[in-house]
Amino acid sequence: MPYRAARKEAVVAVAARRRGFSAAARENLAGWLFVAPVVVILSLFMLLPILMALWVSVTDWNGQGSPFKSSVPFVGTENYTRLFTEDGLTRQDFMTSLRNNVYYVLIVVPCQTLLALGLAMIVNNRLLRGKSFFRAAFFFPSVTSSVAISVVFLFVFANSGAVNNLLSVFGIDGPQWFSDSRGTLHLLLSGVGLVDLDAPPTALLESGPFGLSWWDWLSGPSVAMTTIIMLVIWTTSGTFMLMFLAALQDIPVTLEEAAKLDGAGNKGVFRYVTLPMLKPTLFLVLTLGLISTWQVFDQIYVMSQGNPAKTTLTPAFLSYQTAFRSFEYGSGTAISFVLFAIIVVLTLIQRWVMRDRKV
Amino acid sequence: MTRDTTGGRTFASTFVGYCVLIFFALVFLYPFVIQIGNSFKTESDAAANPLSPFPDPVSTGGYERVFLGTDLPLWLGNSIVITIVVTLGRLLLDSMAGYALARLRFRGRAGLFSAILAIMAVPGVVLFIPKFLVLNQIGIYNSYTALVLPVIADAAGVFIMKQFFESIPVSVEEAARIDGAGVFRTFWSVVLPMARPALITLMIISFQGTWNEFPHSLVAVQDPALFTLPRGLADLVSGSLGVGTQYPLKLGAALLATIPVAVIFVVFQRYFVRGANEGSDKG
Structure with a gap:
């Protein structure tokens, strides 16, 4: 425990000064005094919570009284195994939330990265006027409140809202965005005539891993989820654009000019000069994207609460719901830790994949 | 000759660049414009003309209710x-x-x-x-x-x-x-x-x-x-x-x-x- 160490150090240092000890001992004491408030707060509200939660995740605590009382039932790893091996509603909800989040990540991360890179390349153009205006315009959504912006999107995508209004100008009948639980991959497959939505292939319906049929796994994000996807791409691209922009401005102009003199075209310069120089930033943006997309919560809470038909349920929201709405704190905490593990593993995998790849 | 086509290409790409930028500036800012406009509308006006940034009639009813009723x-x-x-x-x-x-x-x-x-x-x-x-x-x-x-x-x-x-x-x-x-x-x-x-x-x-x-x-x-x-x-x-x-x-x-x-x-x-x-x- 850093805190106990801090106290010990402090006591030693005070003693040292009393005996007229060196400036080094005084600096030691000062150092610990300076960091003490931060150490106490981070220990109390970051480390301690995790340790307490580890305990709660192996109990059936219902939120009444202290989770450390002997009357709280100890259930071992049951809260975890129920998520993976026991057939039931808990596993079904958890797997549904994983599916939803996987589709969400698969669309949001590439889209926001490409959009951010594209915008940064255009804004970085040396001949461009009004550069700072455009930069500010693209960045502004990133700094606003996620709750406030979700309210705006609720209005924009309402049944008779701005988006459907705009679509009707082009003769398109927009969907009822927030109540449409149909999967977009299902819609796509039926659109090209591969499957019939009312009578899905029985082979896909009858089996599937982890209590969800193959048909359910292959749904794609629901129409309702796509609104949240659009919202998030829209709010995050600006921040990532700034990161790309900073990296682009760090590339020496002489390097690109040299490549051009050597006969490289615009595409060649981008492929062999710009992109390799952007590799660290690209890695950072992808990693930050992967980490944050697994944490989507505010938008879900405000816009859909996991509805319709649980197609916008994510592990983050499910863990909140399980703990604070169903009062199954053990189960909710277990979901948090699985989510934690997913984020850690993804970060490690990506680090490993990007380690020696030439972009 | 070469110089002319390069100049033309630069102009065209600048033009396209501006179009893309203006399009995205609209995408990124128009929701806020809609938000401001519609917050001053009556409820029926907001439901009927959600895309328009201009309230008709201008109403501060929403703000009155938000301050007095919540x-x-x-x-x-x-x-x-x-x-x-x-x-x-x-x-x-x-x-x-x-x-x-x-x-x-x-x-x-x-x-x-x-x-x-x-x-x-x-x-x-x-x-x-x-x-x-x-x-x-x-x-x-x-x-x-x-x-x-x-x-x-x-x-x-x-x-x-x-x-x-x-x-x-x-x-x-x-x-x-x-x-x-x-x-x-x-x-x-x-x-x-x-x-x-x-x-x-x-x-x-x-x-x-x-x-x-x-x-x-x-x-x-x-x-x-x-x-x-x-x-x-x-x-x-x-x-x-x-x-x-x-x-x-x-x-x-x-x-x-x-x-x-x-x-x-x-x-x-x-x-x-x-x-x-x-x-x-x-x-």
């Missing part, structure tokens, strides 16, 4: 107080810790810094229930203390300040020390004044982060009198209003939650940019 003034007050306290707290505590980690030689410094880096990597979303557990256990759940204390210091802020202090020359401080100033005195009257740019960046990040913070208030309090603006807003939207969609009211309330950050953004834009890029130093 607890929004209270939430606004809570948000202001909490944001100010947390921001000031972070400025002081994060810079003290950042300074110690950058300059003072104390035992365990390297280990502490690694711990702070590790804490920065913990995804906030997995801490919802854990934080509630601790607040509940130590008996401050559902209080102002619960809204302020857990967030009054943050690892990222410590990191930013440490990076900054390492970037300024140590000679000035040494001069102060030789003149006999103590560590705190040196920090307070010599180091902090030099740290103005970093402090402003940290202030902006803290203000924006605390003002917009939603999940923490969700797990820290349940009494509507303790709601912050985002929490109250989420409550309004999820149906505490009763009849009708009441979009002008909701959009107006959301606008009030956006304005302070928007003002700060316009005034301190370059610090926002710097703040966003601090993230890239971590990688």
Whole structure:
């Protein structure tokens, strides 16, 4: 425990000064005094919570009284195994939330990265006027409140809202965005005539891993989820654009000019000069994207609460719901830790994949 | 000949570039225009012409109801107080810790810094229930203390300040020390004044982060009198209003939650940019 160490150090240092000890001992004491408030707060509200939660995740605590009382039932790893091996509603909800989040990540991360890179390349153009205006315009959504912006999107995508209004100008009948639980991959497959939505292939319906049929796994994000996807791409691209922009401005102009003199075209310069120089930033943006997309919560809470038909349920929201709405704190905490593990593993995998790849 | 086609190509690509930029500027800003316009509409006008930014007739009914018929003034007050306290707290505590980690030689410094880096990597979303557990256990759940204390210091802020202090020359401080100033005195009257740019960046990040913070208030309090603006807003939207969609009211309330950050953004834009890029130093 850093805190106990801090106290010990402090006591030693005070003693040292009393005996007229060196400036080094005084600096030691000062150092610990300076960091003490931060150490106490981070220990109390970051480390301690995790340790307490580890305990709660192996109990059936219902939120009444202290989770450390002997009357709280100890259930071992049951809260975890129920998520993976026991057939039931808990596993079904958890797997549904994983599916939803996987589709969400698969669309949001590439889209926001490409959009951010594209915008940064255009804004970085040396001949461009009004550069700072455009930069500010693209960045502004990133700094606003996620709750406030979700309210705006609720209005924009309402049944008779701005988006459907705009679509009707082009003769398109927009969907009822927030109540449409149909999967977009299902819609796509039926659109090209591969499957019939009312009578899905029985082979896909009858089996599937982890209590969800193959048909359910292959749904794609629901129409309702796509609104949240659009919202998030829209709010995050600006921040990532700034990161790309900073990296682009760090590339020496002489390097690109040299490549051009050597006969490289615009595409060649981008492929062999710009992109390799952007590799660290690209890695950072992808990693930050992967980490944050697994944490989507505010938008879900405000816009859909996991509805319709649980197609916008994510592990983050499910863990909140399980703990604070169903009062199954053990189960909710277990979901948090699985989510934690997913984020850690993804970060490690990506680090490993990007380690020696030439972009 | 070659020169002409190059010139033509440059002109064409500039033109296309501007078109793309203007298109995306509209995509990124028009929702806010719609929000402002519709917050001044009557409910039926907002339902009939959602795309138009011009209210017809202009109505402040939404704002009247949001101020007189909801607890929004209270939430606004809570948000202001909490944001100010947390921001000031972070400025002081994060810079003290950042300074110690950058300059003072104390035992365990390297280990502490690694711990702070590790804490920065913990995804906030997995801490919802854990934080509630601790607040509940130590008996401050559902209080102002619960809204302020857990967030009054943050690892990222410590990191930013440490990076900054390492970037300024140590000679000035040494001069102060030789003149006999103590560590705190040196920090307070010599180091902090030099740290103005970093402090402003940290202030902006803290203000924006605390003002917009939603999940923490969700797990820290349940009494509507303790709601912050985002929490109250989420409550309004999820149906505490009763009849009708009441979009002008909701959009107006959301606008009030956006304005302070928007003002700060316009005034301190370059610090926002710097703040966003601090993230890239971590990688």
